[in-house]
Each structure stands twice: as structure tokens, then as C-alpha cells.
Amino acid sequence: MLELHGIEAGYGKQTVLRDVCVSVPSGSVVAVLGPNGAGKTTMLRVASGLLRPSAGKVVLAGEDVTRTRPYARVRRGLCHIPEGRGIYPTLTVRENLVLHSRKGEQAAAQERAVSAFPVLGAKLRQPAGQLSGGQQQMLSLVRAYLSSPTLVLVDEASMGLAPVVVDKIFEFLRQVAASGTALLIVEQYVNRALALADTVYVLNKGRMVFTGKPGEITDDLFAHYVGAGARLSQHRAGRGRRGSRRRSGLQADALSAAAVR
Ligand SMILES: Nc1ncnc2c1ncn2[C@@H]1O[C@H](COP(=O)(O)OP(=O)(O)OP(=O)(O)O)[C@@H](O)[C@H]1O
Ligand SMILES: [Mg+2]
Numbered sequence: 001m002l003e004l005h006g007i008e009a010g011y012g013k014q015t016v017l018r019d020v021c022v023s024v025p026s027g028s029v030v031a032v033l034g035p036n037g038a039g040k041t042t043m044l045r046v047a048s049g050l051l052r053p054s055a056g057k058v059v060l061a062g063e064d065v066t067r068t069r070p071y072a073r074v075r076r077g078l079c080h081i082p083e084g085r086g087i088y089p090t091l092t093v094r095e096n097l098v099l100h101s102r103k104g105e106q107a108a109a110q111e112r113a114v115s116a117f118p119v120l121g122a123k124l125r126q127p128a129g130q131l132s133g134g135q136q137q138m139l140s141l142v143r144a145y146l147s148s149p150t151l152v153l154v155d156e157a158s159m160g161l162a163p164v165v166v167d168k169i170f171e172f173l174r175q176v177a178a179s180g181t182a183l184l185i186v187e188q189y190v191n192r193a194l195a196l197a198d199t200v201y202v203l204n205k206g207r208m209v210f211t212g213k214p215g216e217i218t219d220d221l222f223a224h225y226v227g228a229g230a231r232l233s234q235h236r237a238g239r240g241r242r243g244s245r246r247r248s249g250l251q252a253d254a255l256s257a258a259a260v261r
Contacts, residue, residue: 001026001151001182002047002078007056009046016042017206020056022184023199024151029183031193031214034203040186041083043203044153047184048080049073061150077150079143081157083186085136086143089129093120093139096128100143113142116172134165141169144176152176154185158192170196190222 002024010016016039024030032040045051049070058066060076087096101109114121117138128139144152158166170192177183187193194214202210210221
């Protein structure tokens with residue numbers, strides 16, 4: 001569905017990504033993990049066309065889209081849920097939904113959004129900026145469902161949210177994936193990303209340092225990027241230690257699991 005070949009990209013004179021290759025097969029879930037500043041967001045921007053690479057090729061649904069504008073990639077089935085909340089805060093929830101619906105399908109889209117996240121149903125007339133952080137993220141994410149995209153790029157959907165909200169968000173992503181939509185997710189909640197993903201990439205300082213199945217990530221690699229001596233098996237078992245939210249680019253969601261219990 002999406003292939004990045006030998007991508008080099010950056011900002012001004014700063015090169016951030018070097019020789020980055022990623023493949024997201026149709027209907028699959030790919031997770032990209034990596035510490036802060038590794039270039040994860042930059043990579044998604046290249047994929048959606050917000051940033052043009054200085055070298056390499058972007059292929060979407062078999063077509064070279066390296067020089068294609070973002071809106072044209074949207075027409076080819078791509079949906080990018082950006083870091084932060086990709087919503088219009090002064091518009092109402094309903095207006096936000098309308099903006100992301102196809103012409104003539106606004107009412108159906110609203111129904112779908114409310115069926116995915118019932119809490120939005122009671123907030124349709126409220127400015128989106130007045131919603132809680134979790135509700136704003138739901139509104140942002142529900143776009144992945146409104147226009148039936150074939151590929152969704154999700155940049156840290158669970159950032160800064162309460163564990164129960166993170167649960168809802170991952171359940172939603174699981175359903176989107178189960179419907180056959182391919183997902184490319186960048187996530188701080190390592191365990192949840194690993195549970196959902198078919199393939200995992202680890203990006204560090206703009207280079208891919210690991211590609212494989214979630215079960216193939218070694219403790220060493222995990223500990224190296226999680227830091228604080230964390231071990232993958234601990235986190236897999238949900239026994240990780242509490243730590244600061246942004247200590248590293250990777251976060252074991254043992255934290256949230258503990259809080260939910
Ligand atoms: N708009 C920008 N202009 C200039 N430099 C930028 C811009 N966005 C990111 N960078 C730089 O590019 C590098 C990679 O940033 P990026 O946001 O892609 O990393 P990331 O892996 O998404 O990090 P995080 O986990 O903190 O979200 C960093 O050094 C950052 O300072
Ligand atoms: Mg980022």
C-alpha cells in the first residue's frame with residue numbers, strides 16, 4: 001500500500017532522515033518506534049506529502065507519488081492523523097466532521113463517528129476546542145473511519161491521554177485495522193503498538209536500526225531505546241516501572257495497564 005524507498009529528508013540544511021525504507025502492505029499494521037527526535041513525525045510527513053524528500057521515492061498503491069501533493073494522496077486513499085490534535089478548535093464537533101466527510105455523505109459520516117465514539121454524540125454543537133484532550137483525539141482519529149481510507153498514518157494518538165482513553169483509542173485502531181485498512185502508527189505506548197502490529201521498525205537518529213516482527217525485538221534493542229534498563233519481557237508482562245512520560249521516545253504501557261487495574 002505504501003513504500004518509502006531510500007528516503008532522505010530534513011528541514012533547511014538539516015538532514016533528518018537518511019536512507020529510510022519502509023513498507024506497509026495492504027491491510028497490515030506497521031509500527032514505527034524510536035526515541036524523541038528520531039525522525040518519526042518527519043517520516044510520516046514525507047509519506048503524506050507535507051514534506052518533500054531530497055532523495056528517495058514514495059510509492060502509494062503502486063504509484064510513484066514522490067512529487068504528488070498531499071490532497072492528491074488523500075484522494076488515493078491516504079489519511080494522516082497528525083501529532084497533536086488535527087482538529088479545528090473554533091469549529092463545532094459537527095463542523096469538524098463535515099469537513100472530513102465526502103460530499104453528500106455528511107449525515108452518514110456523523111452517524112459513523114458517533115457509533116465509533118458515542119461521547120461525541122452529546123458534543124456535536126460544542127466547539128471542538130472545548131472538548132477534553134481525549135475527546136479531541138477521538139474527533140481527530142475518527143477521520144480514519146469517515147472516508148474509508150485504505151491507509152491511515154497515526155502519529156502518537158495516545159500522547160498525554162489517560163489510560164482508559166488510550167484503551168478506547170487502541171480498540172478503535174484495532175477495529176479500523178480489522179476492517180482491512182492499513183495502518184502506519186508511530187506510538188509511545190510500545191506494548192500496545194506491538195500488540196497491534198504485524199511489522200515493527202525502530203528508527204534512531206534518522207536511520208532504521210531494526211525491522212522485523214514484534215516478537216523479534218530483542219531485550220537489548222528494547223532496553224537501548226527505552227532506556228532506564230527496562231526489559232522487553234517485563235513490559236510485555238505488564239510489570240514495567242513507572243517513569244516520566246517523555247523520558248524517551250518509547251514508553252512501555254505497563255504504566256497505563258497498572259493504572260487501569
Ligand atoms: N518543522 C521543523 N523545522 C526544523 N526542524 C524540525 C522540524 N520538525 C522537526 N525538526 C527536527 O527534526 C528532527 C526529527 O524530528 P521529528 O519531529 O521528526 O522526531 P520524532 O521522532 O517525531 O520525535 P518525537 O518523538 O519527539 O515526536 C529533530 O531534530 C527536530 O528538531
Ligand atoms: Mg513526533
